[in-house]
Amino acid sequence: MKKTHIIILVGIAAIIVGLLAYSVDFSTYDTVHSAKKKQGKFVHLIAKLDKTQPIEYDPIKNPNYLSFYAVDSLGGQTKVIYRNSKPTDLEKSERIVMKGKMEADHFECKDILLKCPSKYKDSKEQLQKSVSETTTSF
Amino acid sequence: MNFIGEHLLPGQIGHFFIILSFFASLLATIFFIMASVKKDPLIKELWLKYARGLFFVQVIGVVAVFAIVFYICSNHLYEYMYAYKHASKELESKYLLACIWEGQEGSFLLWAICHSVLGSLIILKRKTAMVADWEPYLLTVISLAQFFLLLMILGIYVFDVRIGNSLFTLTRNEIAAPIFSQPNYLSFIKDGMGLNILLRNYWMVIHPPVLFLGFASTIIPFGFAYGGILTKRFGDWVKPALPWTLMSACILGVGIMMGGKWAYESLSFGGYWAWDPVENASLVPWLILIAGLHTMLIYRATGHSLRATYLFAFLSFCFVLYSTFLTRTGVLGDTSVHSFTEAGKAINIMIGMFVLIFTVPALLMFFVNYKKIPTIQKEENTNSxxxxxxxxxxxxxxxxxxxxxxxxxxxxxxxxxxxxAPPEDVEFSYNKVAALIAIIIGLLTAITQYLKYKTTGKAYLFKKIVWPTLIAAVITVTIAIIYPITYYKQGAGFLGAIYVALFAAIYSLIANAMYIWTVLKGKALSGGASIAHAGFALMLIGMLISSGNKEVISSSLVNGINFAAGTDPMTKQKDDPKENLTLVRDVPTRMGPYEVTYQKDSAGHESGRKFYQLNFERKDKNNLVKEHFIVKPDVYLMKDNNMSSNPDTKSYFTKDIYTYISFALNDQKEIDTAQFKIVDLHEGDTAFYSNGYMILNKVEKNPNNSRYQYDESKLALMADITVVSKDKVKYAAMPLIEVDSLGIIHKDDTLYAQNLYLSFAGVSDNHNIKLGIKESDKLIDFVTVKTYVFPYINLVWLGLIVMALGLIVSMVQRGKFSNTQTAVTLILLTISLVYMFLFANA
Known part of the structure; x- marks a missing residue:
């Protein structure tokens, strides 16, 4: 190989490797407990809506303030504040993936991903539910 | 048990055709392999003859299956699981096709149809230079791919393990519910589950076939490369493969962006690209295909880069398969919004096998023969x-x-x-790399055209490149001054990168346009490459400007009244400006340059769909309306009470104003506990309420105005009332009472802006009227919206169309099609693409 050739290839490889290193800013999946230990650090929290606690959202007062409680599979509980509009099917969700930071007494959420039964048209339970809803009593 | 009303025949025929085409594809694969290895032309032709026959049997089977599925869905035969899951009676017939490819099985079928089309095309064109003697190799891989695709939808049992999910399973066998123990269970199933509302968009009818045809067509370069290694005629296939590769690049590219347009029009994430795994999975094969396309051209012109060509030709299709694996096995899970869900372990294993059976042998063939693939010892010059x-x-x-x-x-x-887990800002983690790639590609596509193969004189290059460079620099500086990019979010470094990328893209656009002009002397038909590059550059410009200057005008900062922002009592940090704005019905609210009023809501023709009419007005200093339009974003209340929001966009050539409902009240009526307070009023009297007062101007008998039309034969009284709120805003109210033979009818009036409910309760003595006044916060009707402005987003679509045309021009040029054929294809394609992307914003 010619020298220039090698230099340019190495240069490009270096840029790519550099970029990769620079862009590997992955975060982690955490439980409420482990997230509380990482105050202020960006994490993904996998939890469920705590249905025993109230959801606070009053779009007339402030459409950009939602607060609710989340509980994870280990029983860890936290207040969540999400400064955006309420995802419409929050109450129906089975699982919530929240991205954000734990701050003092609450989880400051930047993004919410909901896992809702309706998205799983293929799941058997959902189909059974649907059959019983769409058929009349007999 | 005998069930009443079932139509079992279509399913049985369909099942037969699946099994028929499954075995036909298996035999076709074997026969094509035999034909590939036979040396004697006569014997070869004999094997080929049978192989072709088997392939066509497979094609007929697949088409028949598709027709039967269509029949089942369009006739609402809910005894079939597929129809029950994906069709419904309210569904408009134009979406019937979309409900076929909504499901995993249907999309495999669509893919199989695309392979059938391509395979048939290859067989029909076998005498031309585009196929020549590569037919058996191409069809071996296509038939093998068909075998796997049909395996996924085979639906037969081998020792209690279901192989593939059939399209024709019966609802009663799939779901355990008590109703299926009744012979007349079908009469209880009123309707199917229907098509997901997000997919009810005409793009969902067009974009999957185009995208799948694009995916399917990447198998052709793969097949050529396979043939090249098998025959040891290592370089011969590149020439016939070129037009196919160009076609594939065009279809796949257009298909990906159609998906983007669908996301832009139907999903409420506010854009056409979100680096979602599903989107990425379709982009990756295209990028590799483009890499392969260029190394093929290099090989054709100079003999270099054949080894890389093999790798790219193989990997492009392998990555299509890998994408399938990513999006269909449920492995993406939490990271993707719109991947298919898991269809069972058996299917996952089969998809895994499908990936491995193509990828492993291909790579093995490549590395074993690596040394044998010819290369040129002499290095390329850096000025070549x-x-x-x-x-x-x-x-x-x-x-x-x-x-x-x-x-x-x-x-x-x-x-x-x-x-x-993904990083904090997923999009930015991609965008920062994408910006860099855009810079490199922009510069390369600008300059490389002016270089000659082998070697280029410095003086020649300088003379040609100086003008495009200057013009691009001037345009970039002009844009920076008169229309600066305001993407400050990621800091000055990234803003700088955007500007450099913008320069590179403009440079590429100008350089390629001028190349057609100065070097090709305007012969556009031989400048397919330049046209495609210019289109790609235009797309980059559109992406950079529309994303860089994307603006949320529903934000509290721009808006200035909805002060959501403030200091957080807990963290003592200043909040970001928030992006949702609540619009109370009939109250004009400032949103960026507009005054927006939520005027009314209306039902769509599908149950549960609700449109919100938002009136946008821009006024000048003298309060004259300079711009006025109405958008109707909608919300769809699904059967399980989930809501889904569809944006509506006002499109200008230079910008899109894009609005969606981020929160709406559920329609379930809440019980209003507030009571009417009855007051006695004479004409000219005043009554008070908590936020101001109201005057009864007069009482009118049988009014005839914009709201009520009564003639003398009726008996109706209307109270003409002016409500004045504390902030001195006046509202007109016209409650009415009507007496007819059936009794008394009250037509109450509501002032949403004041939470005020007025009722003409009756008439008392001395010409006084009884006015009912009710104040209740339950009355407030509102929606919360998010509105973006995307400037110059049309450049993205325009660029795509130009790029597609450039690829087609190149394909026509390389494939040596006749001129009339070319002209007709080009004109038809341009018209349909321009219409779809720029005008059909339904």
Missing amino acids: REFWMFIGSLVFFLSAIFISAKTSVPVINFAFGTKI
Whole structure:
């Protein structure tokens, strides 16, 4: 190989490797407990809506303030504040993936991903539910 | 038990055709392999004859299956699971096709149909230079792919394990519910589950076939490369493969962006591209295909880069398969909004096999024969076109690997038990790399055209490149001054990168346009490459400007009244400006340059769909309306009470104003506990309420105005009332009472802006009227919206169309099609693409 050739290839490889290193800013999946230990650090929290606690959202007062409680599979509980509009099917969700930071007494959420039964048209339970809803009593 | 009303025949016929085409594809694969290895032309032709016959049997089977599924869905035969799951009676017939490919099984069928089309085309064109004697190799891989696709939808049982999910399973066999113990269960199933509302968009009818045809067509370069290695005629296939590769690049590219347009029009994430794993999975094969396309051209012109060509030709289709694996096995799980869900372990294993059976032998063949693939010992000159084209291909390939690696994080987590989660700002983690790639590709596509193969004189290059460079620099500076990019979010460094990328893209556009002019002397038909590059550059410009200057005008900062922002009492930090704005019905609210009023809501023709009419007005200093339009974003209340929001966009050539409902009240009526307070009023009297007062101007008998039309034969009284609120805003109210033979009718009036409910309760003595006044916060009717402005987003679509045309021009040129054929194809394609992307904003 010619020298220039090698230099340019190495240069490009270096840029790519550099970029990769620079862009590997992955975060982690955490439980409420482990997230509380990482105050202020960006994490993904996998939890469920705590249905025993109230959801606070009053779009007339402030459409950009939602607060609710989340509980994870280990029983860890936290207040969540999400400064955006309420995802419409929050109450129906089975699982919530929240991205954000734990701050003092609450989880400051930047993004919410909901896992809702309706998205799983293929799941058997959902189909059974649907059959019983769409058929009349007999 | 005998069930009443079932139509079992279509399913039985369909099942027969699936099994028929499954075995036909298996035999076709074997016969094509035999034909490939036979040396004697007569024997070869004999094997081929049978192989073709088998392939066509398979084609007929697949088409028949498709027709039967269509029949089942369009006739609402809910005894079939597929119809029950995906069709419904309210569904408009134009979406019937979309409900076929909504499901996993249907999309496999669509893919199989695309393969059938391509395979048939190859067989029909076998006498032309585009196929020549490569037919058996191409059809071996296509038939093998068909075998796997049909395996996924085979639906037969082998020792209690279901192989493939049939399209014709019966609802009563799939779901355990008590109703299926009744012979007349069908009469209880009123309707199917229907098509997901997000998919009810005409793009969902067009974009999957185009995208799948694009995916399917990447198998052709793969097949050629396979034939090249098998015959040891290592380089002969590149020439016939070129037009096919160009076609594939065009279809796949257009298909990907159609998906983007659908996301832009139907999903409420506010854009056409979100680096979602599903989007990435379709982009990666395209990037590799483009890399392969360029190395093919290098090989044709100079004999260099054949080894890289093999790798790219193989990997493009392998990555299509890998994408299938990512999006259909449920492995992406939490990271993707719109991947298919898991269809069972057996299917996952089969998809895995499908990936491995193509990828492993292909790579093995490549590495075993690596040394035998001819190369040229002499190096490319750095002032040659091929050198820089190769660098460009390498950048495309490496960016594909980068995107793929990032998308595969869930797979890595799954395989190694790690818990790596996506970064804080997923889009930015891609965008920062994409900006860099845009810079490199922009510069390369600008300059490389002016280089000659082998070697280029410095003086020649300088003379040609100086003008485009200057013009591009001037345009970029002009844009920076009169229309600066305001993407400050990621800091000055990234803003700088955007400007450099913008320059590179403009440079590429100008350089390629001028290349057609100065070098090709305007012969556009031989400048397919320049047209495609110019289109790609235009797309980049559109992406940079529309994303860089995207603006949320529903934000509290721009808006200035909805002060959501403030200091957080807990963290003592200043909040970001928030992006949702609540519009109370009939109250004009400032939103950026507009005054927006939520005027009314109306039901759509599908149950549960509700449109909100939002009136946008821009006034000048003298309060004259300069701009006025209405958008109707809608919300769809699904059967399980989930809501889904569809944006509506006002499109100008230079910008789109894009609005969606981020929160709406559920329609369930809440019980209003407030009571009417009855007051006695004489004409001219005043009554008070908590937020102001109201005057009864007069009482009118049988009014005839914009709201009520009564003639003398009726008996109706209307109270003409002016409500004045504390802030001195006046509202008119006209409650009415009507007496007819059936009794008394009250037509109450509501002032949403004041939470005020007025009722003409009756008439008392001395010409006084009884007015009912009710104040209740339950009355407030509102929606919360988010509105973006995307400037110059049309450049993205325009660029795409130009790029597609450039690819077609090149394909026509390389495939040596006749001129009339070319002209007709080009004109038809342009018209349909321009219409779809720029005018059909339904």
